[in-house]
Amino acid sequence: MSSDEGDSDMEYSDDDCGYADYYNTVDDCDIDQVDPSKSDPEYFLFECLLVEDVERLLNENVETLSSNLQITPSLAKVLLHTHGWAVQDVISKYQLDASLLLVQSRIKPPHPPSHTTTSSACGSQSSLVSKDGLEDDENQSNCPVCITASNAEVFSGLACGHKFCKDCWSMHFEVQIIQGISTGICCMAQQCDIYAPEDFVLTLLSKPSLRDKYQQFAFHDYVKSHPQLRFCPGPNCPVVIYAKEPKAKRSVCSKCKSSFCFKCGMDYHAPTDCSTIKKWLTKCADDSETANYISAHTKDCPRCHICIEKNGGCNHMQCYSCKHEFCWMCLGDWKAHGSEYYECSRYKENPNIAHESVHAQAREALKKYLHYYERWENHSKSLKLEEQTLQTIKSRINQKVMDASGTWIDWQYLLEAAMLLAKCRYSLQYTYPYAYYMEPSSRKELFEYQQAQLEAEIENLSWKVERAETTDRGDLENQMDIAEKRRTTLLKDFLEV
Amino acid sequence: MANIAAQRIKREFKEVIKSEEVAKCAIKVELVSDSYTELKGEIAGPPDTPYEGGNFVLEIKVPETYPFNPPKVRFLTKIWHPNISSVTGAICLDILKDQWAAAMTLRTVLLSLQALLSAAEPDDPQDAVVAKQYKDAPDMFRLTARHWTAAYAGGPYSNPEFDSKIRRLADMGIESHDARVALSSFNWDLERATEQLFS
Ligand SMILES: [Zn+2]
Ligand SMILES: [Zn+2]
Ligand SMILES: [Zn+2]
Ligand SMILES: [Zn+2]
Ligand SMILES: [Zn+2]
Ligand SMILES: [Zn+2]
Numbered sequence: 001m002s003s004d005e006g007d008s009d010m011e012y013s014d015d016d017c018g019y020a021d022y023y024n025t026v027d028d029c030d031i032d033q034v035d036p037s038k039s040d041p042e043y044f045l046f047e048c049l050l051v052e053d054v055e056r057l058l059n060e061n062v063e064t065l066s067s068n069l070q071i072t073p074s075l076a077k078v079l080l081h082t083h084g085w086a087v088q089d090v091i092s093k094y095q096l097d098a099s100l101l102l103v104q105s106r107i108k109p110p111h112p113p114s115h116t117t118t119s120s121a122c123g124s125q126s127s128l129v130s131k132d133g134l135e136d137d138e139n140q141s142n143c144p145v146c147i148t149a150s151n152a153e154v155f156s157g158l159a160c161g162h163k164f165c166k167d168c169w170s171m172h173f174e175v176q177i178i179q180g181i182s183t184g185i186c187c188m189a190q191q192c193d194i195y196a197p198e199d200f201v202l203t204l205l206s207k208p209s210l211r212d213k214y215q216q217f218a219f220h221d222y223v224k225s226h227p228q229l230r231f232c233p234g235p236n237c238p239v240v241i242y243a244k245e246p247k248a249k250r251s252v253c254s255k256c257k258s259s260f261c262f263k264c265g266m267d268y269h270a271p272t273d274c275s276t277i278k279k280w281l282t283k284c285a286d287d288s289e290t291a292n293y294i295s296a297h298t299k300d301c302p303r304c305h306i307c308i309e310k311n312g313g314c315n316h317m318q319c320y321s322c323k324h325e326f327c328w329m330c331l332g333d334w335k336a337h338g339s340e341y342y343e344c345s346r347y348k349e350n351p352n353i354a355h356e357s358v359h360a361q362a363r364e365a366l367k368k369y370l371h372y373y374e375r376w377e378n379h380s381k382s383l384k385l386e387e388q389t390l391q392t393i394k395s396r397i398n399q400k401v402m403d404a405s406g407t408w409i410d411w412q413y414l415l416e417a418a419m420l421l422a423k424c425r426y427s428l429q430y431t432y433p434y435a436y437y438m439e440p441s442s443r444k445e446l447f448e449y450q451q452a453q454l455e456a457e458i459e460n461l462s463w464k465v466e467r468a469e470t471t472d473r474g475d476l477e478n479q480m481d482i483a484e485k486r487r488t489t490l491l492k493d494f495l496e497v
Numbered sequence: 498m499a500n501i502a503a504q505r506i507k508r509e510f511k512e513v514i515k516s517e518e519v520a521k522c523a524i525k526v527e528l529v530s531d532s533y534t535e536l537k538g539e540i541a542g543p544p545d546t547p548y549e550g551g552n553f554v555l556e557i558k559v560p561e562t563y564p565f566n567p568p569k570v571r572f573l574t575k576i577w578h579p580n581i582s583s584v585t586g587a588i589c590l591d592i593l594k595d596q597w598a599a600a601m602t603l604r605t606v607l608l609s610l611q612a613l614l615s616a617a618e619p620d621d622p623q624d625a626v627v628a629k630q631y632k633d634a635p636d637m638f639r640l641t642a643r644h645w646t647a648a649y650a651g652g653p654y655s656n657p658e659f660d661s662k663i664r665r666l667a668d669m670g671i672e673s674h675d676a677r678v679a680l681s682s683f684n685w686d687l688e689r690a691t692e693q694l695f696s
Contacts, residue, residue, distance in 0.1 A: 145564060145599045146501045147508050162600075171501070175565040188599040333530055 041491040042270060044249035046262060047242045051219070054240045054332075058222055060094050061087055067476060069094050074199035077222070079105050081183055087227045102159075104197045113161025143168055145188055156204070162189035169204040212416065233259035233265050241326035248274050250494075270427060271494040272434040280433035298374065302331045313386030313425070314462035315378070337456060344447045345432075346456050347371040349440060350435060372436040378430035382421060382462070389466060390418050415466050417476050424476060424483050425460050434494070447494055454486040501691065502563040506533040510602045511626035516604055524607040528558070536572070540607055542650065543615045548576070551650030555610070556586075557603070567597035569627050570606060575674075577638075577645040577681060579619045581626035586679075588613075588622035626682050634684055641681045660686050666694070 008166050036043045049057070065087050074229045082105045082480040083090050091476060093101045102108035140149045143165035146336060150165050157163040165173075168188065173196070185196045186400040192419070198218065205211055223229045227246050234256035241251045248263040250270070264274040298309050301319040303326075308319060315328040316337070325334040330344045337344060350356070353364050397411040431451045438444040461483045510533075512525060516603035518524045525539040538555035540576050541546025553576060558569040569592055572586035581590045592601060592609055622628030629640045646652030662685060671694055679690040 145505075147504060164599075168599065171562075172565050175562050186598075189599050190598045190605065251505065462547075 003233075009407075014227050025495050041488060041495045042249060044247060044251065044262065045244065046251045047186070048232075048254040049229075049240045049242050050239070054223060054242075055219070060220075061085055065090060072199060074197040075107060075217075078107055078183075078195055081222060081225050082106070085228075087221075101490065107159060107197070109160040109194060110193070112130070113159075126373055138453050145172075145253075147269075156200075158187050158194045160187055160189065160194040162187050162192055162194075166204060170206045173201050173205045173214075174207060174210060177205075177214050177217065180217055181223040182214050201357075213471070230262055230265055232258055233260050234257060237448070264382075268426075269430045269433075271479055271491055271496075272430050273496060276437050277430070277433055280436065281378075282364060283369070284376075287369065287373075299328065299331065302326050310381075310383065312389055312462075312466055313382035313384075314459060314466055315382065316459045316463045329375060337459070345375060345435075346454045369436070376429055376432040379425055383425050383429065385435065386418065386462065386465075390415075393418055394425055413473055413477060414465070414468050417461065417480050419466070420480050420484060421458065421465055422460070424454065424487050427487050428454055428458055431490065436491045446488075448492065450490045454483070454490055457483040457486050501531050501559065502559060505564050506536075506559055506603075510536075512602060513604050513607070518608065523611065524604070526607070530635065536603070536614075536696075538603070540611045540614070541647060542652065543611055546615055546649070547639050548578075548614045548646050549652070551646035551652040553614075555607075557606075564599045565600070567593050567601075568592075568606060570610070575645060577627055577633045577642040578614065579617045579622045579624060580613055582624050582625060582695055583645075584624075587623060589621055605682075607611060627663075630681075631686065637684050641685070645677070645681070650690070654690040656659055659685060662690075664693065 023417055025223040036445055045434060050250070060081055062073050062076045065071070065080060066073045068087075068091055069076070075392075079090050079094075079101070080087070083093075085362060090101070099108065100264055101111050114349075128222065131190055139151050141152060141155060141163075143155070145164050145168040155163040155167045156166065156169065171190050173185060176182075182201075182491075183195070185201060186192065187194045202211060202212060205214065220231075223231055223240055230241045230243075230254040231249075232236075232241060232255070234253055236256065237253060237256040239253050239255045241253070243262050244249065246262060248261050250259060250268040252259045259271055264275060264278065266274070266281075269277040290381070298307050300306065301308050301322060301324060302322040304319060304322040306319065306321045308317065310328060315333055316325065317328050317462065318325050326332065327334055327337055327344055332344065347368055349368065350364055353361055354362070397408070397414065400411060401408060428451070431447075431454070435451060438440050438447060456478070461479045463480055509530070510666060513519060513524065513526045523541045523624040527537045527539075529537050536557040536559065538557050539553065540553050542553065544550035552574070554573040556573050557672040558654045560566050560569065568669055571588060575583065575584055575586075576586070580589070587689050588610070588615055590609060592598075592606065619628045619631045626636070630641065640656060640659075643652065643654050647652070647655050659680070662680055663673050663676045665687060666680070667673055669691075671679075675694065676690070680687070680693050683693065
């Protein structure tokens, strides 16, 4: 599946799936016959795989490595897991210094084990066995964990030389697997971090039910350490997304329709990057109380001061009483918003703040944060409100068709406009964290200029969608075109790939 | 209790009793129940630390899956230390969590705890208030820890200034432990401690 698919399947259906479908079709309104990887800043190639496909893919990697280096598949898995599945990288490191690689991968100890008896191999601190006076005879040794004497053949160990009895290994694996640990299982000796590879675990593990568990957990760990794979974050969804070139782009699960950023698994967040959006969301969660007071749904009309409730997504408001048109965000006159001087989205920093008192600086920092947070939160709410609008549009179309004013086909454009509006507003919402963390610069000025342009066109589109009659079709389609162009321009200039 | 756990604890019990540290009165274990599932540990405060001269009692619970899982250990004696909760006695120490190894023993645990008293790890704190004081006001931290050692662990050094501040609060009806916690948390600033206690 690629991001340029699915532009035609926006057929009108009566089920109320709202925008969910929409977010999943990463279409372009007018697809030119050009290379989408160049023309579309959000272009992203990925595949939705099932567990079997992923296992096949991982096994291919394992086989390549194990046949290349002449090592067991089990060791190959440890090497790949600890090196992000970079087969060629592991091979060249092995050829450069095999011993170093094995030590770094925690397969071999940094110093060769001393060839002493099993009981004293556990380090000088654990003296349970050597101090208690039990003599190790020719065939019998004491296991340092259960302190039981057994014949030498029941003992086994890893490259570190620490030997324990079969039953203790088995119990150790059991306890670890029950806690969800698989690829991370280590030797039982004190301060020994040598990994127990898969074949060692599976040979010694006695309970068959735990073998499946172990393999499931290991599979999970492998997918997590593989940079080209990501589990679909949808609830209980088994799909794994594969991307040859992993990027912070939108991927959509073919099974559960979840839509998310491939790189971090969070909600898609262009133009903001993964670490910035994480920082932003953490900040919002931390400061949620401070920000709570602004999440009101009502404001007073700036002219007649009557209380107005916002019940649509559009931020271009009109007072029901005095008909004054104003901006919901800044409460400024709407007329000023259409012009070149549209600066509602921009935060004007105090240029002398460095010379102000600590208190003034703290207040300024809070003011700045609230400016961006308020807009971020507002667009998120608008998205939800516009989802309701979509339902209204559907019933409006039903009515029109029943009154014989136009056919379904005639009205299709209105739904498309609503879908596009959602897509644009979604991108706009995610421009705010980006702008918040930008240092003042000419690049920031350019960003905020484009952001303001996009915002203005989105509000125009929203206004038109909420009021569209069949005769407006050409005008609406023109507005759609402008809004989407503003969106792609901003992403082209600022989405880092 | 699983066979292997009981067998191990019995053996370890002997190990600690015979160890050279016991001879030096540095560590000790006692059975609490006959079943070997609950033990009482004791460690002496290491020399040249604010815990010197104190004796710290530990609760040790041995899980069914011992020694494949670590024992559950907490301080019963109240102590002022960045990695130990001043409220519950819970301990933040890697070998009691994911760095545990089945070949470790009670003796290793007790010695590691003693080492923790000598060298705190404020970047991995259990008690955020104590850790902050440890970093920001190390002298105040040492005095406070020593005062707690005297108050709860039988340490020898009393601090008349601290004692009189606690008495001042006691006169206002504050229980002495609560007074000590509040004063310790505010670097022995009587005004701020009072404010917090009565807010
Ligand atoms: Zn054993
Ligand atoms: Zn080992
Ligand atoms: Zn899914
Ligand atoms: Zn991301
Ligand atoms: Zn009005
Ligand atoms: Zn505005």
